[in-house]
Amino acid sequence: xxxxxxxxxxxxxxxxxxxxxxxPRTKRRNAAEKRFRIYGMCAVGVGLIFLAALLFAxxxxxxxxxxxxxxxxxxxxxxxxxxxxxxxxxxxxKKVSTFGYNPLxxxxxxxxxxxxxxxxxITRGKDLRDMLSSGAAAQIRDVVIANPELIGSVQDFxxxxxxxxxxxxxxxVDRESLARDPNLSPAHLDIVDGLVANGAIDRVFNLAFITxxxxxxxxxxxxxxxxxxxxxxxxxxxxxxxxxxIGVAASIYLEEFxxxxxxxxxxxxxxxxxxxxxxxxxxxxxxxxxxxxxxLPQSAPIVGGLTLTLMTxxxxxxxxxxxxxxxxxxxxxxxxxxxxxxxQSVFHHVLPLAMPGILTGTIIGLAQALGxxxxxxxxxxxxxxxxxxxxxxxxxxxxxNSAMPAQIFEWAKRADPAYYERAWGGIIILLxxxxxxxxxxxxxxxxxERRW
Amino acid sequence: MSxxxxxxxxxxxxxxxxxxxxxxxxxxxxGSSTVLPYAAIVAEAFGENFDFxxxxxxxxxxxxxxxxxCEGVGENTIDIANSSRPxxxxxxxxxxxxxxxxxIEVRFGYDxxxxxxxxxxxxxxxxxxxxxxxxxxxxxLVDGAIVENPHTQWADFNADLPAxxxxxxxxxxxxxxxxxFEDKVLLQGCEDxxxxxxxxxxxxxxxxxxxxxxxxxGGGVTVDIDGDYTETLARVxxxxxxxxxxxxxxxxxxxxxxxxxxxxxxEPKTETIATGEYPVSRPLFFYIKKAHIGxxxxxKEYAEFFVLDDIAGPDGPLSDxxxxxxxxxxxxxxxxxxxxxxx
Numbered sequence: 190x191x192x193x194x195x196x197x198x199x200x201x202x203x204x205x206x207x208x209x210x211x212x213p214r215t216k217r218r219n220a221a222e223k224r225f226r227i228y229g230m231c232a233v234g235v236g237l238i239f240l241a242a243l244l245f246a247x248x249x250x251x252x253x254x255x256x257x258x259x260x261x262x263x264x265x266x267x268x269x270x271x272x273x274x275x276x277x278x279x280x281x282x283k284k285v286s287t288f289g290y291n292p293l294x295x296x297x298x299x300x301x302x303x304x305x306x307x308x309x310x311i312t313r314g315k316d317l318r319d320m321l322s323s324g325a326a327a328q329i330r331d332v333v334i335a336n337p338e339l340i341g342s343v344q345d346f347x348x349x350x351x352x353x354x355x356x357x358x359x360x361x362v363d364r365e366s367l368a369r370d371p372n373l374s375p376a377h378l379d380i381v382d383g384l385v386a387n388g389a390i391d392r393v394f395n396l397a398f399i400t401x402x403x404x405x406x407x408x409x410x411x412x413x414x415x416x417x418x419x420x421x422x423x424x425x426x427x428x429x430x431x432x433x434x435i436g437v438a439a440s441i442y443l444e445e446f447x448x449x450x451x452x453x454x455x456x457x458x459x460x461x462x463x464x465x466x467x468x469x470x471x472x473x474x475x476x477x478x479x480x481x482x483x484x485l486p487q488s489a490p491i492v493g494g495l496t497l498t499l500m501t502x503x504x505x506x507x508x509x510x511x512x513x514x515x516x517x518x519x520x521x522x523x524x525x526x527x528x529x530x531x532x533q534s535v536f537h538h539v540l541p542l543a544m545p546g547i548l549t550g551t552i553i554g555l556a557q558a559l560g561x562x563x564x565x566x567x568x569x570x571x572x573x574x575x576x577x578x579x580x581x582x583x584x585x586x587x588x589x590n591s592a593m594p595a596q597i598f599e600w601a602k603r604a605d606p607a608y609y610e611r612a613w614g615g616i617i618i619l620l621x622x623x624x625x626x627x628x629x630x631x632x633x634x635x636x637x638e639r640r641w
Numbered sequence: 642m643s644x645x646x647x648x649x650x651x652x653x654x655x656x657x658x659x660x661x662x663x664x665x666x667x668x669x670x671x672g673s674s675t676v677l678p679y680a681a682i683v684a685e686a687f688g689e690n691f692d693f694x695x696x697x698x699x700x701x702x703x704x705x706x707x708x709x710x711c712e713g714v715g716e717n718t719i720d721i722a723n724s725s726r727p728x729x730x731x732x733x734x735x736x737x738x739x740x741x742x743x744x745i746e747v748r749f750g751y752d753x754x755x756x757x758x759x760x761x762x763x764x765x766x767x768x769x770x771x772x773x774x775x776x777x778x779x780x781x782l783v784d785g786a787i788v789e790n791p792h793t794q795w796a797d798f799n800a801d802l803p804a805x806x807x808x809x810x811x812x813x814x815x816x817x818x819x820x821x822f823e824d825k826v827l828l829q830g831c832e833d834x835x836x837x838x839x840x841x842x843x844x845x846x847x848x849x850x851x852x853x854x855x856x857x858x859g860g861g862v863t864v865d866i867d868g869d870y871t872e873t874l875a876r877v878x879x880x881x882x883x884x885x886x887x888x889x890x891x892x893x894x895x896x897x898x899x900x901x902x903x904x905x906x907x908e909p910k911t912e913t914i915a916t917g918e919y920p921v922s923r924p925l926f927f928y929i930k931k932a933h934i935g936x937x938x939x940x941k942e943y944a945e946f947f948v949l950d951d952i953a954g955p956d957g958p959l960s961d962x963x964x965x966x967x968x969x970x971x972x973x974x975x976x977x978x979x980x981x982x983x984x
Contacts, residue, residue: 286690288951323958327689366897372961402695405685406678407962484717486665488697569671572699573681576688577667589667589697602869604678604894 247616254614257395257410258355260321260384261347264297264329268341277337287326290333294318294325307383311376319373320381322349324404324411350390352409352607354381358392361610398614403575403596409607412600414618416575420490420590421559421622423579427494427586428501428558433551435498436505443506444513445535464503471500472564480568488569488589496568497558504557508550512543545637552630556623562594570595593619665716668696668943672706672723673817674869675752675888676925679959680723683947686958690946693939698723703817710928711736720933720940724926725752725817733983743931743982747944748973749953751965753889753914754821754921757899762881763803765795767903770920772799774830776807777863779856782836787843790858810876810885811857813867821923822886823855826904829920831855874898889914890963914965915955922965931982941980948973 211219268275270293271285295314302309302317311317325348332346333339349355353373356362364375384390401413447453475496479485485492516539524534565571570591579585591599597619600612670680680698688695701709703724710722711732728746736744756773758765775781775798781790795802812818831837831854840850857863866873870891877885878898885899889909892901901909905920913919927947934941946952948970953959955966967973975981 286951287686327686330689362897369896371893371896405681407682407958408685480717484715486717487669487719488699569699572671572677572697572701573684574697574699576684576695576697588694589669602871604870604891606895606897 247613247620250610251613251615251617253359253361254398254610254617255395256359256392257398258350258358258390258392259347260350260354260390261345262294262297262301262321262389263343264293264346265343266329266333266340267293271333271340272337277340279334279337282334282337282340285330287330290326290329291315291318294321294329301384301389302380305383305387305389307380309376309380311374311380317377317380320350320354320377322351322408322410324349324408349408349410350381352605353377354390355392355410356607357381358385358390359610361606398611399618402578403573403591403599405573406603406605406608409603409605409611412608412611414593414596414615416578417591417593417596417615418618419579419585420493420570420575421592423490423585423590424494424497424592425555425559427491428497428555429551431495431498432501432505432554436502436551437509437547439502440506440509440513441535441540444510445539446531460503460506464507467563468500468561469563469567471496472567474499475564476567486587486589488574488591489587490590490592491586492568493565493570493592494586496564497561500561500564501554501558504554505547505551508553509543509547512546512550513539515546516542542639545633545639549630549634552626552633556626556630559626560594560619560623562592562598565592565595566598571599573599593622666938667694668721668937668940669699669719670696670721670723670927671699671701671709671719672721672927673703673725673925674700675703675725675816675818676723676927678890678962679749679925679964680927680947682958682962683952684943686952687939687943687946691939691942693942696939696943702815704815707732707928708735710930711739711741713739714741714930714932716937718930720930720937721944722928724928725923726820727924727926728928728983741930741932745929745931745944745977745980746983747927747929747948747977748924748967749927749948749964749970750925750959750967751914751922752925752963753909753911753919753965754818754825754923755887755889755892755909756884756902756904757877757887757892758884758902759877759881760898760900762883762900763795763805765803765805765884765902766900767801767906769833769905770826770830771833772802772830773809773826774834774836774854775799777809777811777857778827778831778836778854779858780836780840780853782834782839785839787836787839805882807862808880808883809863810866810873810883811863812873812886813865815867817923818886818888821921825921825923827855827857888963889965893963911955911960911963911965915968924967925964929977931980934980941977944977945974948977 270289272282274281292314295318298317298321299312299314325346328348329346332344351373353362353367353370354377357378364378367373367375367378381390397411398413400415401411402416403413404411443453443456475492479492479495480487520538520542521534524538525531529537569589574589575591575596577588579588579590593615597612597615600608600615670684677698677700684696684698687693703726706719706722707724707728709719712718728744733744736742756765756768772795776792776795778790780787781792783791792798792807794804794806796804811822828851837850837854840853841847845853864876866876870887873885873887874891874895877883884902887899889911892899903909907913907919909919909921914922927944929940929944949957950970951957953964953966953970957966960966
């Protein structure tokens, strides 16, 4: 008998251990928790390292694009070259093409090198011109056409240098890398050094990169994002004007009015599916429906906007429905209780309360659309497209244009290494836009969100 | 179905607003990614020198460009297709079926295709078409018999070449460059090594033998690059043993990373390509829809401007970028100004 009663008491002290001393089991549990916390911190740490590496790469590669090397040259605008008849007739002056301006630049460069007292084996003006962008002639011609009275005088022009000279100023190009380069020779760099000392060549902030148009492959120094930014702007306008009303109307109906049956369930499932469809699919749809069937113009921001609308709609519908759902039923009940109609209760009470959520969802949807490239590839927005500033609103929607991400993609493809730097710079501009939009979304939510 | 309904109505509104809009006043060009840089340089200069808006140039490949060119006549079709190969009978048939009948062919110069490798990599400095064939073809001639390609290193079949693993990045089949690579290098090498003769002796007819000659090994030894030369450059950059196929212009812009190999003992340069000494080159074209001349402002002016001596000639900007000027440019200029169409 005693054996029987004593047996459990022998085990009891192990079951009720000391509070001051951890049992092995507790130790194991605590250790597991500690390990899990370390895993979590590692995961966050790895994420942060990747983010830091990405940002570092973007900033380091992209920042050089925001400065550009210019050279000041004194060009004599010879009347016998630019206006052979001597009557300053604008049509005659226009007949002189940019090639007609090159000899003037050649002479000006020869003089500049001689004045700076630089000894060089390069004596021909045509070879010296390799230091300048081929856009220099166009720049001078534009000034002359705008001010024909300048013909015959000597003027100072600040023109772009070629991408190799610019790369030298930025440390991307050196004498060794030019040794086998047909575009510029190391001897040119000696002249550049002399002209830098002279003050004729200088590296300044590159506003033209943010405001300018795309350039051809032979002059990356002239390429800018400006026209592509406008293209993106017009596309976002289309997306906003179409997807916000359509998305909000659809979600209000589905959330507040539609009967719960198999059909609405089917629609709901499909909207969720649509949100997960890869964007390239919308691109093919856009090509088939808007361009080949509806005969909208190719490469036009309106087509890009319509395609991106299809992509953004599900995002907006889902976020709008979520924010409508988060408005408590008591609001609706109270409105109905004092005699409001269903529609009044939705539009006077539920919708205003859901608005911050809807706006946040819309801005995030727009930001997603802004960074989208794949559908634009298929509707012809990649290439040498962003060349002309739109001449007004209709032209902004209908004339061929590119978009920021498509422009970055295009630059990354081009042969000249200077375009690589431009692509990174473009990424910085795009990221600034995206961060601004996300910041607005956060601020809106902070300012207006109500918790129930 | 409210979603689809709303989408279709949005579409209808958009279509209406577009048709009421003004006519297109801009030349639209699409096609070969090899021709794209040249077309962009011309378009830019054209925009600077004329009061017309700057034409827009899209890429996508020669075949894709010609397909879009042949979609029909009208403002929402392109005016010019760039191509790095001559238009085919099959393209013309599609064109004719869609009402695109009068096509002006413009040959504006030549492009060299070069083999280049990493600057510090193994000494790939001289190739014969036979070497490329022996390295890359699926079946080669070894000791008088056609066998599945047994070579793993370049030195296996030619002691003058470095003992490095064979690895080549060649243009994918949608590129016009691939066709030149097949015709001028693989097929030539096939004939040079005697493999073609051996195949025909083995009972194949000529077409089958040609097809067998140009089929490449794959399996990680040859890699098809469907993207641009930038992608080929990235691959060559990360593989010291890799050989890449590039356009001359691309190579000349990246001489700090790449070294080029001679083919048949001739160094690829604009001069050697113009004289025909360097064997691997091909003509570049663009095709104009005659029906659009007079409808799209600036179309003919653009084409005439493109083939000017100042532009496409030996001292023009295209030549500076890497184009090999056409010695018969005068004939091309005449063809453009007379609007001579394909027969």
